[in-house]
Amino acid sequence: MGADSIGQLFDDGLQLTWLPDELLFSLASRYHVLSHNVQASQTCKQLFGNSRQGCAHDFPSRVDCFVDRTRGGFGDSEEVIRRHTILPFYLPFQSAGSGALAVSALRGPSVGSLKFQLGLLTSRFRAHHPLKACLECMRDDRVNFSVAYWHRAHQLPGVWICLTHHSPLHESTLKSTGVGRFSWLMPHESQLRPTWPVGAPGEDRRLSALKLLAEAATAITNMPAYAQVEQDRLLSTYRRGLREMNLLRGNPGRLALAQLAASYLSFVQPLTCIAEFSSLPKTLTEALAQVPRLVRMDCNATHPVRHLTLMVWIFSGWKKFWDEYCSKTDDLRRPERDSPEFLNEPQSATTDARRSALLALLSTGNWSLSGAARHIGVDPTTAMAWAAQVGISTPRRAKTLKPELFNRLVEMLADGTGTGEVAKKLDISATSVIKILRTQVGLHQAWKDARYDRARTRARNAWERVVTENPRLGVKAVRTLESSAYAWLYRHDRSWLVQQVSLLQQASPGNxxxxxxxxxxxxxxxxxxxxxxxxxxxxxxxxxxxxxxxxxxxxxxxxxxxxxxxxxxxxxxxxxxxxxxxxx
Ligand SMILES: [Zn+2]
Incomplete structure (x- = not known):
């Protein structure tokens, strides 16, 4: 069968329709089976017009091409993306501008640096989405539809329990693990594994927390198109909730940090045996370290999954959170934003029609920054500043770097690799690397954070190695042997160092x-x-x-x-x- 005969195939009577709550990747995988294609790339080419782009299970690209090739039989692009991919889970946390960019990335030829734009590469949460399935749904689906398939509701971040059967989801050993990355697959028991070890402590608390999280993730994903969770309002909702829990006291409000940390810890701790939640606090010390960050949080910097945990912890579930969030609209009323033309922007700038026009153009994803600036009649620097304010990164010149190379570059930088090393490894000029580091929204900060983490790990490891290898050494000797690590820790990680020093002093008898x-x-x-x-x-x-x-x-x-x-x-x-x- 030729690459262009897909429409013909459907015309000839191939019966393929959406199953309830089906993932786009699932439909394409079923097509792969029914078409008897041998190579995964054949199917990808037929459905998405490219041998690889389009086969991602989380953020597939080339959706416009898919709609075109299937003659709109599965809905238009917006519908396919909003109802059959996991992107809508992330959209309410994005500004309208970057949300529209994300949708257009899935419609276009390559998702490019979408994971970075959504903040997934720069958070401590995992950036990949394992395929997940409920064994009982699979059994029911085989009875009802003759096939076990991937439900979208199960794939959402933060969801690890089936809300129909209340049973834990199983995780696929393929696709997101890098094995069979470009293949099509349907759920099968032999390729699914339990998500957390059997008998991990706190099972009851874990299951009830997971149920609340799954309900919240589903509700967020099903919010109307272009709905947004507003940062100020979210924060004030949290604060009202904390007041009710008596964890925020007095006026203007002082947080009861120790109680807050203990309460949050007891909610999230049973979850940390699940890899997705492993960055949540496991000890009171970690909880205490994270709490101040939660208080200062802003929507753009906090991962949606962390928000989920806060919403359901503070309000014991999505419904109460949402009621509280929706109440008191008078003092927080903002302009309605029901289309990408109405972008999330500071009030002071709303009068600038040129700014709105520029952002609207950029949000379509079809304009370069310089093109849009020229079209509106503002200079490129102003345009760049406006775009950066709402979190739209300056579109790079597509001719300079291929998307794969660009993504690799962004990933390496977000991981804290030095600019010189990146330039050398990718064989591009250091100037280009630095330019991208400076112009991609949030990347420079992410790079600095990652480098700080690396330096800290190096210094702590050096200190611990000397202590382990020389159990009889005192503080002064360790300090002499690892003077540069000591100097770094003294300057940047003092509390850890103080703790280690006191451990060392306690450990050695006869001080x-x-x-x-x-x-x-x-x-x-x-x-x-x-x-x-x-x-x-x-x-x-x-x-x-x-x-x-x-x-x-x-x-x-x-x-x-x-x-x-x-x-x-x-x-x-x-x-x-x-x-x-x-x-x-
Ligand atoms: Zn189920």
Whole structure:
């Protein structure tokens, strides 16, 4: 069958219609089976006009092409995207401008950097969406429709329970794991695994929390097109809820941080055995660290799944949250926004018609920034600033970088890779890398955060390695051995360092004696280094041997059988004798 005969195939009587709540990927996979295509790429080409683009199970691209090739038999592009992909889950948290851009990305030739634009690559939540299925739904679907298929409601982020059967969802071992990334597949028991270990503690609390989360995720996804969760209103709703829980007290309002952290922790802790929720706090310390961030939250920076947990934790479920959110409209009334022309923008700027016009053009996804700026009659710098204010990143010049390369670049930067290394690995100029780092909304901050995380991990690991390898070392010695890690931690991660230091002090019995040993060790090591250096300088071609060092440091001999307690001195001896040995 030729690549263009898909319409013909349907005309010839191929019976394929949407099953209830079916994912686009599921319909295409069923088509793959019915068409008897051997290669996944054949099916992709027939349905999406490309051998690979279109086969993603979460954010498929080329939906316009799909609608065209199926002659609109499955609905128009908006309908397909809004009812049969998971994108609508994310849209209410986006500004209207970036929401419209996201929809047009799915309609167009490639989703490009959509995951980055939605904030998925820069949050601590996972950026991939595993395929999920309910074993009982599969059984029922086989009876009712002769096939087990992928339900969209099960694929939504934050959903790990089937709301029909109240049973845990199983996770596919394919597609999002990178195995069979470009293939079509239907759910089958042999390729599904339980999501969390059997017998993980807190099962009852986990199941009831998961039910609330699934209800909230479903409600958000089913919100009307272009509906938005407004940041100010969301925050004030949370605060009213916290007041009711007596976790926000007084006026203007002081948070009871410890109680807040404990309450949030007890809600989310049973969830953390599920990979998607692993960045939620597992201990009170982590909860305390995250709570201030929650209080300062803003819609753009907080991952929707984190919002889900807050909504259902504070209000014990979606309905009460939503009632509260919708109440008190008078003091928060904002202009209706029922189409992309009415963009989410600061009140002060709404009078600027040119700004609205520019954003409306950009939201179609068909205009470059410079083209739109020219069309409206503003200079490109102003246009860029307006776009960045509403979170629309400056469209890059498509000719410069291919989408795959651009995505790879953004991923590497979001992961904190150095600009030089990125340029070298991708074989592009460092100037281009830096330009993208500066012009993509949020990327620079994400890059800085990731680099900070890397540096912290490196410093903490270095410290812990020395402590583990030398359990008898005191603070001062560890500090000397890892002076640069110590300096970094002292400057950037003081509370962790203080904690480690106090652990070290508690762990070593006889602190006073220990300190004396440390001081002796540091002094002796310095003398050994000096002696070794002097000897080497005096007799360039000769080996520095132990006995030559004894000669200069008679007190060393008596310490030789105690070197275990003098790790720095031991190291200085090894280095001193090895160094000049090598240079011979
Ligand atoms: Zn089910």
């Amino acid at each position: 006073h004696a220990k300190t004396n040993w440390d001081q002796r060790d540091v002094a002796l090591a310095a003398s050994i280094q000096k002696a070794a250096l002097d000897i080497a300088n005096e007799q360039v071609s000769k080996t520095v041997t132990l006995w030559k060092i004894y000669q200069r440091l008679p007190e060393l001999k008596s310490k030789l059988n105690q070197l275990d307690r003098l790790p720095l001195s031991k190291l200085a001896l090894e280095l001193g004798t090895r160094k000049s040995g090598n240079s011979d």
